[in-house]
Amino acid sequence: MTTSRPPIPGGQSRRGRLALVAALYCTQNLSLGFFTYAFLTIAQARGVPLALIGAAAGIATLLTLKFLWAPVVDRFGSRRLGHYRGWLLLTQSLLAIGCASLALFDPATQFTTLLALFAVIFVVAATQDVAADAAATRLLRPDERGLGNGFQSAGSSVAQVVGGGVVLVVYQAAGWQIAALCLAACTLVALPFVLRWREEADERDVPAPRVTLRTIGQFFGDRRVRWWSLALIPAYSAGFTIAYNLVRPMLVTDGWDEATIGLYVVIGGSLTGVAAGILAGVYIARIGRRPALLWLGGLQVLATFGTLPIALGATWPWLVLLVVALSNAAFAAAFAIIYTISMDLTRPESAGTDFTLFTTITSLLMVISGGSGLALAGTFGFVPVILGAGVLSALGLTVVVWNIGRVLDDDIQNTHHATPSTGSREPRGTRQR
Known part of the structure; x- marks a missing residue:
């Protein structure tokens, strides 16, 4: 049965919760949008064979394997930083560092090196995705989930517009290094929202994260x-x-x-x-x-x-x-x-x-x-x-x-x-x- 209870002291407002969720979902797929719509296009224009580009596109499937380590994100977390807040602080920071590191390599002459770096970025992005979904699920009230998941659905489109459109325009105007740094800056947009979030205040009425093999099987x-x-x-x-x-x-x-x-x-x-x-x-x-x-x-x-x-x-x-x-x-x-x-x-x-x-x-x-x-x-x-x-x-x-x-x-x-x-x-x- 649905019950009512008083607000949790120190918890975020409705606007704060939705702003955090929107920021997370609008930045989580930027690296994928950039890889699919910008990087591969740039590499082809710079002379990388089309057959190699087609094979390289398969690296993005790493994002679909996140279910393999999702239980790790649920099972382990920082008490001091907050269980999922800690994961988000780590992954958002690593995503920004990884995207900025793309600027160190040339898309044409160091294509395979960039592919390896993108593979690492995708693993981090998938981990951020798991933590963001868990945080949103536990943070949003049932009457807020429609709008929260509207942000998630819209977020994939934001990734295409920014990662595959805006950043590609930046590349054409200012070159590869500036484009990569622009991508890194966009990835950091969600970090201030995560820093302001006090997970322990918002989740006092929610059971602590705990996953076992039996939990998965059930x-x-x-x-x-x-x-x-x-x-x-x-x-x-x-x-x-x-x-x-x-x-x-x-x-x-x-x-x-x-x-x-x-x-x-x-x-x-x-x-x-x-x-x-x-x-x-x-x-x-x-x-x-x-x-x-x-x-x-x-x-x-x-x-x-x-x-x-x-x-x-x-x-x-x-x-x-x-x-x-x-x-x-x-x-x-x-x-x-x-x-x-x-x-x-x-x-x-x-x-x-x-x-x-x-x-x-x-x-x-x-x-x-x-x-x-x-x-x-x-x-x-x-x-x-x-x-x-x-x-x-x-x-x-x-x-x-x-x-x-x-x-x-x-x-x-x-x-x-x-x-x-x-x-x-x-x-x-x-x-x-």
């Missing part, structure tokens, strides 16, 4: 976790993910050059994603999980069928921009609600491990769906695959609507009615009944 013992992660998330997002990943290949097939695709898809699409992620978070907090799941799922279905004109060869710039904006808005909004419900199902004592398992499953789904869509398009063409993806998306939404009651209970569903101004606090990081 994760899928919960029926709601199994339904959500293994059935409903795939049903909800598979069809749309197929269409979303076909937009760029369809434009390439139509003869669009990479620079124009980057402008429309990376910059234009990402800016839309930032706004959509935040607005979706507000929407979830206002109307609740179940209605948001329905309406944002409907947006996914619309966006999936919306890619059909491009598949049919209608690639006028204004239409492409509209389709890209709709697709990115649907992507950011859908993952805001997916992450919100996933956060509801985590356990406070193993928040980092639990949430990382959810995001790992989601990432694998995206890889499988996206890869399958490309393979099918190569065999049958874009139009049949887009139509099939649209039908799959609509059927998946129907399955989710009929079965979401197996995952959501009334107390979690109704937390959007909470009134922070009354001074009451609700239990955080718990599976409420």
Whole structure:
């Protein structure tokens, strides 16, 4: 049952909690955005063979392996600095140092050295991701998780805009060294928020982090976790993910050059994603999980069928921009609600491990769906695959609507009615009944 309790003395305000979460999520993927959209492009322009660049892109998969050491982040921490605050102080500092160190090497003549450095940066970034997710899960009240995960969804778009757009512009204007230092400076944005956070004051009502092998094994013992992660998330997002990943290949097939695709898809699409992620978070907090799941799922279905004109060869710039904006808005909004419900199902004592398992499953789904869509398009063409993806998306939404009651209970569903101004606090990081 949901209960009310007085504010915790010394705890952060609602604005302070959300500001910390927003800062963490908006900086955690900057290195990935820079690597994917800037570094590899710069290296190719400087003469690095395309085959080597294609193989090097696989280094980014290190970020998906974070579930292997997420239990370490939950199990060990500093009492003096704060359990997750200590991890965040360490990883944010190391990320800045690592990004600044990129300036010491040349992308063309020292490509493999930079790849090794990026590998280290990605391990640190993945560790920061685990700590940030755990901190957000334990810090945010149920009625704040929608907006908090809206920031998370928007954060991936921020990484593309800043890491792949702004920093690339800096490179063209001032060179590699200044671009790397600019990336390091952007990475430091979250550090002042972490320094001001007093974890012990905000988490006195939350069980201490503790993870054992038994804790990990019990994760899928919960029926709601199994339904959500293994059935409903795939049903909800598979069809749309197929269409979303076909937009760029369809434009390439139509003869669009990479620079124009980057402008429309990376910059234009990402800016839309930032706004959509935040607005979706507000929407979830206002109307609740179940209605948001329905309406944002409907947006996914619309966006999936919306890619059909491009598949049919209608690639006028204004239409492409509209389709890209709709697709990115649907992507950011859908993952805001997916992450919100996933956060509801985590356990406070193993928040980092639990949430990382959810995001790992989601990432694998995206890889499988996206890869399958490309393979099918190569065999049958874009139009049949887009139509099939649209039908799959609509059927998946129907399955989710009929079965979401197996995952959501009334107390979690109704937390959007909470009134922070009354001074009451609700239990955080718990599976409420």
